[in-house]
Amino acid sequence: VENVNGAARYAEGAAPTVLVAEDEVFIRLMMADELMRAGFQVIQCTSADEAWTVLQSSLDVGLVLTDIRMAGSMDGLELAIRIRSNWPHIKIVIASSEMPRLPIGDAFLSKPFFPQDLVACVEQLLARRNAKP
């Protein structure tokens, strides 16, 4: 049912793109699968560095969902700070088992979370982003 509803929610090619940055493969696959079933385009990144590479490309990202602790030159919080600085229109969701040490991001998902909470959070933020004032 979610799949049908999700697919019908957006016109073809108009589904917002969610970038998922998560280094734990099964958690990343679960999050990506849930979001795709809900009708979103998903770009899967295994680190903040990969996410940064994607954000600097021509791909249009509407929301970034990121873990905090990940291997590489920056963690999820550093990624969030850079996004805020460079692309303030992009929504940010921090998903972690630890509270972020900085008040950054549009939402925080405490791990472990239910898949439906993830989808609801993303839908709410992207709806708010697309809502006309």
Next chain:
Amino acid sequence: MLNPDIAAAVKGAETLLVVEPDVLVRHSISDYLRECGFEVIEAMNASEALAVLQEPTFAVDLVLSQVEISGPIDGFGLAHWVRANRPNLPIVLVGSPAMAAEAAGDLCEAGPLLAKPYEPQVLLDRIKRLLAESKRARKPDDE
């Protein structure tokens, strides 16, 4: 935009495991294969791929792996593991001509390497052919 002819040609939603370290390449090829009607699991290296292959909830029908992947196991090593542990699982290796193609030798199901850059249609044709051969090979066991 998915070509309806391609969509019609792909029966069922077979699951492909795409192993590619470059995020933009991985996303691009995975996106294309999803548009072609496949379920796609994305992995960045052999460690992630092996975790997926050893997890019973993921029923992978074919592995598409870059040869040059970081970590202790490269694409050849992954192919060795698949051959030893999942002999009926087709694997397509993708690499640049600079790689020693002959080293892939008998590891690949259909020719040593699919050289990069490759045509998406060539890749799709090979995946479909290998899946069909894999199904035929498994059929006697199923009956």
